[in-house]
Every structure is written in C-alpha cells, then in structure tokens.
Amino acid sequence: MSASRAQRDRWASVALHATLIVFGALSLIPLLWMVSASFMATGEASSFPPALVPHSPTLEHYRDLFGRLALGRYAFNSALVAVITTTAALAINSAAGYSFAKLRFRGRDRTFRVLTAGLAIPVQVAMLPLFLLVKSLGLVNNYGGVIVPGLASIFGIFLVRQYALAIPDDLLDAARIDGASEFRVFRSVVLPTIRPVLATLALWTFLATWNDFMWPLIVLSDDRKYTLPVALAGLVGEHAQDVELMMAGAVITVLPVLTLFLFLQRYYVEGVTEGSVK
Amino acid sequence: MSDTGAPVGRAARIAPGWWFVAPALVLIIVFFLGPVIAAIGLSFTDFDLYALADPRAARWVGLRNYSRVLHEPLFWQALRNTLYFALVGGPLTVGASLGAALLVNSRALRWKSTARTVFFAPFVTTLVAVAIVWRYLYHPRYGLLNWMLGHVGVHPIDWLGNPHWAMPAIIVMATWKNFGYNMLICIAGLQNIPRELHEAAALDGATAFQRFRHVTIPMLAPTLFFVVIVTMIGYLQLFTEPYVMTQGGPLRATTSLVLYMYEEGFRWWRLGVAAAIAFLLFALIVVFTLIQRRLSPRAAT
Numbered sequence: 282m283s284a285s286r287a288q289r290d291r292w293a294s295v296a297l298h299a300t301l302i303v304f305g306a307l308s309l310i311p312l313l314w315m316v317s318a319s320f321m322a323t324g325e326a327s328s329f330p331p332a333l334v335p336h337s338p339t340l341e342h343y344r345d346l347f348g349r350l351a352l353g354r355y356a357f358n359s360a361l362v363a364v365i366t367t368t369a370a371l372a373i374n375s376a377a378g379y380s381f382a383k384l385r386f387r388g389r390d391r392t393f394r395v396l397t398a399g400l401a402i403p404v405q406v407a408m409l410p411l412f413l414l415v416k417s418l419g420l421v422n423n424y425g426g427v428i429v430p431g432l433a434s435i436f437g438i439f440l441v442r443q444y445a446l447a448i449p450d451d452l453l454d455a456a457r458i459d460g461a462s463e464f465r466v467f468r469s470v471v472l473p474t475i476r477p478v479l480a481t482l483a484l485w486t487f488l489a490t491w492n493d494f495m496w497p498l499i500v501l502s503d504d505r506k507y508t509l510p511v512a513l514a515g516l517v518g519e520h521a522q523d524v525e526l527m528m529a530g531a532v533i534t535v536l537p538v539l540t541l542f543l544f545l546q547r548y549y550v551e552g553v554t555e556g557s558v559k
Numbered sequence: 560m561s562d563t564g565a566p567v568g569r570a571a572r573i574a575p576g577w578w579f580v581a582p583a584l585v586l587i588i589v590f591f592l593g594p595v596i597a598a599i600g601l602s603f604t605d606f607d608l609y610a611l612a613d614p615r616a617a618r619w620v621g622l623r624n625y626s627r628v629l630h631e632p633l634f635w636q637a638l639r640n641t642l643y644f645a646l647v648g649g650p651l652t653v654g655a656s657l658g659a660a661l662l663v664n665s666r667a668l669r670w671k672s673t674a675r676t677v678f679f680a681p682f683v684t685t686l687v688a689v690a691i692v693w694r695y696l697y698h699p700r701y702g703l704l705n706w707m708l709g710h711v712g713v714h715p716i717d718w719l720g721n722p723h724w725a726m727p728a729i730i731v732m733a734t735w736k737n738f739g740y741n742m743l744i745c746i747a748g749l750q751n752i753p754r755e756l757h758e759a760a761a762l763d764g765a766t767a768f769q770r771f772r773h774v775t776i777p778m779l780a781p782t783l784f785f786v787v788i789v790t791m792i793g794y795l796q797l798f799t800e801p802y803v804m805t806q807g808g809p810l811r812a813t814t815s816l817v818l819y820m821y822e823e824g825f826r827w828w829r830l831g832v833a834a835a836i837a838f839l840l841f842a843l844i845v846v847f848t849l850i851q852r853r854l855s856p857r858a859a860t
C-alpha cells in the first residue's frame with residue numbers, strides 16, 4: 282500500500298507544481314513581454330509570428346523617451362507628488378488614528394462611525410464639486426490640486442487605529458506622569474510603537490498615489506505638469522503604433538512601484554490582511 | 560504644579576484628542592464629505608460650461624438631470640456594461656484568487672513565498688501602463704494571445720475591436736491584475752480553518768476533493784461572499800481600462816458609468832448631468848453594500 286501511496290503522492294506533487302508553473306507563467310507573461318518588447322528595434326514587436334525576445338537589444342526607446350519626449354519630467358512629477366503625499370499623509374492619518382484609538386474626547390466614537398460609513402461612498406461622487414472647489418482655490422493644473430485631496434484617508438486612519446488599539450494604556454500614562462505633553466507622548470512613545478503599521482501606510486499611500494490616474498487626469502491640463510500615468514495615456518494616443526516605445530514607457534512607470542513592492546512586500550501584505558479581515 | 564496635558568478635567572479648553580484628529584477631519588470634510596453633499600445640490604442644477612465661467616449662470620432645474628439621464632439610451636447601455644463587468648468579473652476574479660490561494664496554501668508545495676509574490680505582482684503595477692501592455696497582447700495580428708490560441712486552432716479574434724469581445728477582454732485583463740489581492744485574503748481564510756476538521760474528514764475516508772467540497776468551501780463561504788461583493792463594488796467604478804484600451808468602444812460596448820460620467824462632466828462640462836450620473840452609481844453601490852450587510856453573517860465592525 283505504501284508504495285502505491287508514495288507513487289500517488291509523487292504524481293499529485295507533479296500535477297501541483299505543473300499547475301503552479303502555468304498559473305505563474307500567466308501572471309508573468311504580460312510583464313516579461315513588456316520588458317522584452319521595450320528592448321526591441323522599432324517595428325520588431327509588430328511581426329508575425331510575434332517576437333518573444335529582442336533580436337538585437339537596443340536602448341533607443343529609452344533614449345527617445347528621456348530625450349525627445351521628456352519622460353524624465355513626468356517621472357519627476359510623479360515622484361514629487363507621491364513623496365509629498367506620502368509624508369504628509371503619514372503625519373495626518375497616524376495622529377488621527379492614534380487619537381481615535383487611545384485618547385478620550387466627547388463625540389469620538391460617533392465621529393469615527395460617520396467616517397467609516399463614508400468608506401462606502403465612491404470617490405467619483407465627490408469629484409465634480411471637488412473640481413469646482415479646487416478650481417476656485419486656483420489649484421487646477423497645480424500639484425497642490427492633486428496632492429491635497431488625497432492627504433487624509435479614512436482607510437489610513439482605520440488602519441492605524443486598529444493597530445494603535447493594542448498599545449497598553451500604562452505605557453502612555455507612565456510618560457504622562459513623567460510630565461510629557463500629549464504631543465510628546467505621541468512623538469516619543471506612540472510613533473516608535475506603531476512603526477510597522479506606519480511602514481504599511483507609507484507603502485500603500487505611495488503606490489496608490491503613483492498609480493492614480495483619474496483625478497490627476499482631471500486636475501492637470503498642462504502637459505508639463507502630467508504625472509507618468511497621465512502622460513503615458515496621452516502618449517499612447519499619438520504613438521499607438523510605436524509598440525516598443527510604449528513598452529519602454531510602461532516599464533519606466535511600473536518599475537519603481539514593482540521594485541518598492543519586492544523589497545517591502547512584507548509590510549504591504551500585512552496591510553491587506555489587517556484592512557480586510559476585520 | 561500645573562496639570563497641562565492630563566486629559567482629566569473636562570475644562571472649557573478643547574480636549575487634546577480633537578487636536579490630533581482635527582487636520583484629518585478638516586481635510587476629509589472639506590475635500591470629501593463636503594463635496595459629496597455639494598454633489599447632491601449640483602445634480603439639481605444645469606451647471607455647464609457657461610456656469611464654469613460664471614457660477615451665477617447655473618439654475619435650479621429640480622429632477623430634470625435625472626429624468627434626462629434616465630431617458631438616455633447611453634445611460635442604460637453604460638449601466639448594462641458596468642453590471643456585466645462587475646457581475647462576471649467579480650466572481651471570476653475571486654475564483655482565480657481561490658485557485659491561487661489553494662495552490663499557495665497546499666502543504667506539498669515548494670517555493671511558496673515566491674509563488675505568492677509572483678501572483679501578487681500584477682496587483683501593484685500601474686493600471687494605465689499594464690492596460691497599454693494588454694492592448695498589444697490583444698492585437699488581432701501581432702498579439703501574443705491570438706498567436707497562442709492559434710496553436711490550438713482558434714482563428715484570430717479582434718478582441719478590442721469587436722463589440723462582443725471587448726468587454727470579456729477587459730474582464731480577463733482585470734482578473735489578471737486583481738486576483739492576487741483577494742488571494743491574500745483567501746489564504747488568511749484558509750489558514751483559519753482548524754486543521755482537525757480536515758484530519759477528522761480524512762480519517763472518515765474523505766478524498767481530497769470531498770474535503771474541499773465539504774470542509775473548505777463551507778468554512779470559507781463567508782469570506783468568499785464578502786470578497787466577491789467588495790470586488791464587485793470596486794468593479795462598478797470601472798474607468799481606466801476602457802479609457803486606455805477602447806475609449807469606451809467599439810459601438811460603446813465598454814462605456815462604463817464612470818466613463819460616461821467623466822465624458823459628460825469633464826469633456827462636455829455638463830457637471831449637473833454628470834453629478835446625477837454619479838448619484839445613480841452611488842445608489843447602485845448602496846444596493847450592493849446593503850446586500851453585503853444583510854447577508855454577511857459576520858457583522859461589520
């Protein structure tokens with residue numbers, strides 16, 4: 282019996298790993314082809330049968346993008362918007378999340394309930410009046426118009442609050458007895474304690490801001506202010522036939538976020554499970 | 560001795576807790592909740608290009624925007640397209656997520672964490688960029704997809720140029736992009752199933768499939784249900800894929816409600832009409848949320 286059992290287990294294992302390879306290939310092929318095509322000579326990706334690897338790899342499209350098409354500027358815009366948003370959002374949402382978890386004030390729980398109810402409202406509902414507001418503030422076609430509405434995040438506050446609930450009250454009280462102000466308690470005791478969730482929040486905010494499309498598309502009208510996704514969507518309108526050039530543009534857009542994720546995925550993954558499985 | 564900082568006395572001064580939430584609260588009210596309420600008002604006006612130059616030109620028109628939108632065939636088509644995407648794409652995505660989760664979670668598997676990373680990678684990519692990649696994968700003559708299907712005898716299909724295939728093509732692309740996210744939630748759900756249940760079933764002689772059918776699925780059902788609804792709600796907000804891949808075509812087959820709203824609001828500057836569309840979308844999302852609250856055994860926190 283044990284011989285046949287072992288044999289059956291071996292076949293099950295082969296089937297399992299074969300399925301894994303098929304699934305994995307399906308996940309990776311679009312990304313691998315994007316990278317491969319970005320190094321092909323002009324026109325090479327538009328051939329039949331399709332070229333899978335570049336015949337003689339070239340950097341001409343990357344040179345073209347950074348030179349003639351000034352993609353470096355858009356990458357800079359994207360980085361600027363994402364870094365400022367992430368930094369400010371960290372401060373704003375961590376303070377609020379901590380306060381909702383640990384400080385006592387009248388109306389706290391009711392306010393928090395209203396906020397969580399707001400999670401169900403799709404952002405698109407707010408976008409039309411928000412555009413008029415941003416316009417009246419003179420922030421249309423301005424990085425400020427992209428950044429400011431994305432700073433406070435109900436989801437971010439929720440994430441920090443869930444984590445901060447576990448801070449022992451004794452720890453906070455000890456600092457207060459030592460004469461620390463509430464701000465000092467927050468900075469010196471709370472922030473170091475909740476560092477893991479801050480990493481999660483930072484990563485989420487950065488990736489979401491970098492990848493965001495609809496709102497920057499609405500707010501930014503001058504093409505020198507475009508972020509990478511908006512610039513890329515515009516580029517594909519004019520250069521749809523330049524497959525290899527577009528793939529190089531896609532690589533430049535995706536590479537920073539994919540790299541960040543690969544190095545910091547532990548924090549990212551924790552955010553998913555913390556935020557969704559309540 | 561001063562007692563500054565001690566939040567004991569309910570003095571006239573503002574509690575420190577409020578100072579900590581104030582920046583976030585002000586921003587959320589000014590840039591989110593306020594505009595949501597303003598959108599209700601906007602949807603009752605004829606706010607258009609002229610009003611954009613001079614807001615006093617906008618007039619109160621009652622429910623006219625709503626009746627106009629509801630009499631517009633394009634609205635109904637956008638609604639059908641959006642529901643098609645959400646009702647087919649949601650379950651398909653979660654099905655793929657469950658498959659990947661079972662795979663990654665199986666005890667005999669090697670390279671577990673690599674597999675998880677690979678499956679999750681598409682989710683963190685920039686949607687605009689990968690939508691452009693898929694435009695080329697779907698190319699009728701040079702695309703990888705038709706080339707691969709050609710090996711099994713399928714004739715070339717004009718995926719994004721054919722009104723019948725464009726939406727399925729977008730659904731497949733969205734499934735590829737998003738299944739990794741729900742996979743993580745499914746893995747967490749699978750790991751919460753007590754191992755004794757599987758062992759007891761195995762002792763009773765249940766096959767692997769029977770254990771899957773009678774242990775895994777019932778135990779995971781609440782999680783799966785929650786995840787399907789949440790995914791559908793996200794999918795009701797479809798915008799970027801059709802904007803980049805099809806511009807809503809061909810023959811409007813991929814125009815979603817949000818794309819329709821965007822065109823009315825930000826291309827033709829009919830902000831009143833667009834606000835009405837936004838609220839109809841909101842109503843649809845509320846229905847999905849209520850279904851989730853009603854049927855979910857685990858009450859939301």
